[in-house]
Amino acid sequence: MKKIEAIIRHFKLEDVKNALSEQGVRGMTITEVRGFGRQKGHTEMYRGTEYEVDLVPKIKIEIAVAAEKCQSVIDTIVRSAGTGQVGDGKIFVSDLTQAVRIRTGEAGRDAV
């Protein structure tokens, strides 16, 4: 099993969610995060004091998938979340050693 973490733009969430549903991905976890990479932040001004805001709001999607589905899920995310501009985000893949469905106790591939 693999764990996919994707950092994407806020407004792309609906597109990514719909595209993944169509592909049969049945679950995901969404968090609001802040971060920076090559996309620079911006300057805000409050009554004469300037602040460099380099932490940009993004959305993080976490999905657990069977290993053979991993590449197609990545392709779907790349296709639906991309705009071509700096700041589209990143995808990280890691090995998932275990997954458990709490209600039934199912483990492994059946829980994903």
Add this chain to the structure above:
Amino acid sequence: MRNTKRRYGVLIVGLWAVLSWQACAPDVKAESTDEVTSEVSVPQPEAEAQTDAAVLDTGDNAWMMTSAALVLFMTAPGLALFYSGLVRKKNVLGVMMQCVFLMGLMSVVWALWGYSLAFGEGGTWLGNFDHVALRGVQSEWVDGQPVVPMSGTIPTLTFMLFQGMFIVITPALICGAFAERMKFSTMVVFMILWATLVYCPLCHWVWGGGLLAFEAGQPTVSAGALDFAGGTVVHISSGVSALICALLIGKRLGHGSEPMPPHNLTYTAVGAAMLWVGWFGFNAGSELAADGIAASAFAVTHFGAAAGALAWAGMEWITRGKPSILGTCSGLVAGLVCVTPAAGFVQPISGMLMGLAAGVVCFFACTAIKNKFGYDDSLDAFGVHGVGGTLGAILTGVFATRAVNDIGDGKTLGLIEAVAAQTPGDTVLVAQIIATAISWVLAAVVTFILLKVLDATMGLRVSQEEEIEGLDFSQHGEEGYIFI
């Protein structure tokens, strides 16, 4: 430590009990020599509280009670929201606690001795103790019936309440200077002393027939101050004291290097709107009647705020390309501050010009000047109230007109009017400047002494750990936002 707190607690409760008994005990009617209040009793068979129906004006009283409520509303939620939105999340409750607690604390001080010191007949420098615990203000049993002391067309109770709301908000304004780092216990003691030693004397001087009371017919230099609703008493006193606080307490940890943007400008915007509405009670209510001058003061207040909002936003638009909500809110408050001393003395369009001036001047005070001198007046209490109040007091001397308020018995008042009538000597401008200077000195000197004494005894600032942790938890054991 616990024993000391318990002893203080017993002492305070004991004092409270004694004073309350004093207030409620049947008293022999004392001869009241106040100019402000007059005892009126009309023999009537009913046992209800009697006031002379010919003297009490229900319209005036209704308006004044409403105004009192509006001014209290300015402290919380108005100022509480305005200020708390500007600080970091970990200090949101700290600010709100200061505002709300001060509502209680200053009200008690006012009732027990503040009103008496400010408005008791007294002399040049201070009132007296005739009205401690509201004697001579509350109803009394006289000649077989209850009698309500009157102040003109309203009960003295109403007058006392309205004025009491001012001593509530003035200390709360100072909190803007030391936000996010002052020890709560020290703040409590500081405010009790500040109210007693700065606010009450200054209030007595300007409104209680003391040192700065306006007297038509005096030489221009010693004529006294035209302060309709509190330019000197509220804004200069709090603004200048705020500056001293900011300088003595020092900057917040990380100021200048760590980002400290406002954590919730939505609060600030809502709070500013509440201040604008509440200010109608603050200014128009200062006429103490629901008459033509009150209507004029209402107009001056409104257009001063309007122009101030546009002016500050305009300055941002010009200098930075984007007008901001914080700037607009700051501008409207600056405009309101500026017209406060002028409200019942100038024409509405003059009020508009004053608001415009305040928006521009305070913009520079809070940006270029604050940055140049580097002091951490966290919420710009000095930049808006100190500077705006000073500007307003002086401009009152420019724009005041007998056409609105003939307080000078026919003489011209403001500089413009005096020059136009070719009586340039008959202007209040010089007296305004002198009164402003005197207010500055009183506020600065007494605040400085109080802070030095309290720093040596109680300590002004929280510890570094407490400041980093945030006042909400370190001073009050609470968390503002629990959103999990």
